Amino acid sequence: MSIGEPHNETDHAGESCVAYEVVINPTLFTKLDSSEIFYQFFLSLALEGMEHKYGLAIDRNTTVILRGKKFYGTLMEQRVRTKPKLITELGSEDTPADRKPEDDPVQLYLIPELKLWLDPVEKSPRCLSAEIYLPNAKTKEQLNVFVSDNRLVLSSSLISPKNYRLDILFPSQIESEIVTSTFDAVTKLLTVSAPLKLKEN
Numbered sequence: 001m002s003i004g005e006p007h008n009e010t011d012h013a014g015e016s017c018v019a020y021e022v023v024i025n026p027t028l029f030t031k032l033d034s035s036e037i038f039y040q041f042f043l044s045l046a047l048e049g050m051e052h053k054y055g056l057a058i059d060r061n062t063t064v065i066l067r068g069k070k071f072y073g074t075l076m077e078q079r080v081r082t083k084p085k086l087i088t089e090l091g092s093e094d095t096p097a098d099r100k101p102e103d104d105p106v107q108l109y110l111i112p113e114l115k116l117w118l119d120p121v122e123k124s125p126r127c128l129s130a131e132i133y134l135p136n137a138k139t140k141e142q143l144n145v146f147v148s149d150n151r152l153v154l155s156s157s158l159i160s161p162k163n164y165r166l167d168i169l170f171p172s173q174i175e176s177e178i179v180t181s182t183f184d185a186v187t188k189l190l191t192v193s194a195p196l197k198l199k200e201n
Contacts, residue, residue: 003049020054022046041118041125044171052111060169109165110136112154116171118196128174129193136162140183143190147181149173152192173197 004021011017024032024042032039047058113133118125136158137143143164146153150173154166174194183190 003053006054020050041171045116048168109163112164112166125196127193127195128170128172129191132166132190133188134164134190135188137188138185143183145181145192147176147179147192149176149197
């Protein structure tokens with residue numbers, strides 16, 4: 001997934017607005033077109049990616065999805081990675097996650113790299129997993145994780161500027177009472193998994 005630069009456009013009411021292009025692999029586009037839950041999952045990741053990359057705060061309650069439009073306004077040229085990825089990795093080289101502390105003295109914490117995925121990724125997912133890369137952490141005791149039905153909040157007790165903070169909303173509700181969490185001190189990966197909450201008939 002590649003998130004383009006913001007550019008000014010005019011909406012259907014003639015008001016000024018800002019547009020961002022999100023370019024994805026054709027194979028992923030086919031999967032999104034055939035699975036509503038996978039579409040909503042990807043949409044949440046795209047919004048999270050925009051927020052992390054440009055420091056936005058997008059209100060999900062007022063977001064309008066234009067299903068009939070592939071893009072809005074004038075498409076802008078952007079670089080796209082040649083290696084396809086089914087699920088994007090939030091916190092790439094263009095995000096605040098890798099910004100050096102001296103480049104931004106106001107930021108007192110790091111936003112870690114994050115992977116989110118559904119299992120299985122096709123048709124009827126039953127589990128949601130998050131994998132968070134924390135190279136500065138040494139033990140699980142340095143990490144604080146809070147998980148609710150639709151949210152994950154991570155903080156750490158490390159000394160600034162090596163401290164971490166992450167606050168994300170899940171694209172689907174989970175069973176928060178059945179969450180498993182493990183931290184691998186060798187790979188520096190924190191893995192959080194939980195079954196998806198079944199919809200009531």
